[in-house]
Amino acid sequence: MNFRKQCKFRKGGQRGFTLVELLLVLVILALIAGLVLPGIIGKAESAKAKAAASQIIRISMSVESFYLDTGNPPSSLEELVNEPSGVNGWNGPYIKNSLLTDPWGQPYKYTVPGEHGDFDIVSYGADRQQGGEKNNADINSWD
Incomplete structure (x- = not known):
């Protein structure tokens, strides 16, 4: 049986892949x-956790630089970006605003005074x- 005779068995004499062949390829790709x-x-997710630790x-x-310049830690992380009123010695911005949110799009939790040091910074992962x-673990400034 030659190729031309095989093509006659297909509907309308069209050449191409059958539905079964296409489904088999899709199953293999899946x-x-x-x-x-x-x-x-x-x-x-592991890369996001490492990025959060680095941030x-x-x-x-930046908080330590703020403290050295003003004599007090910032009351919020926004004070690292925008000059607070009534604070002498501010020499910022100390950090980019985009770094105040973790890789999952949530703001870092900042507590001053902290339970584990002068201040605590936490991302809930x-x-x-x-x-x-694992990937849901908290990332913090004291570990």
Whole structure:
């Protein structure tokens, strides 16, 4: 049986892939995606946690610079960006406003005086709730 005779068996003599062949390819692609995507997503969340830890270090350094310039820690993180009224010696902005939110889009929790030091800075992680483990763990300035 030659190729021209095989094509006659298809509807209208058209050449192309059958529905079964297309579905088989889609199933194979879905299986591959199911194996690869969980690893990629896990890496992205881990990268966000590392970025939050780095941002907390930068914010902490900015709070310390504010303290050295004014003699008092800021009452809120916004004072690192915008000059507060009635504060002498402010020499900011000390940090970019965009760094005051964690990689999950939530503002960092800043407490002064802190329970673990002069001030505490916390991101509640991916779940945006206090506590948690792994990717949902809190990231803070005292660990």
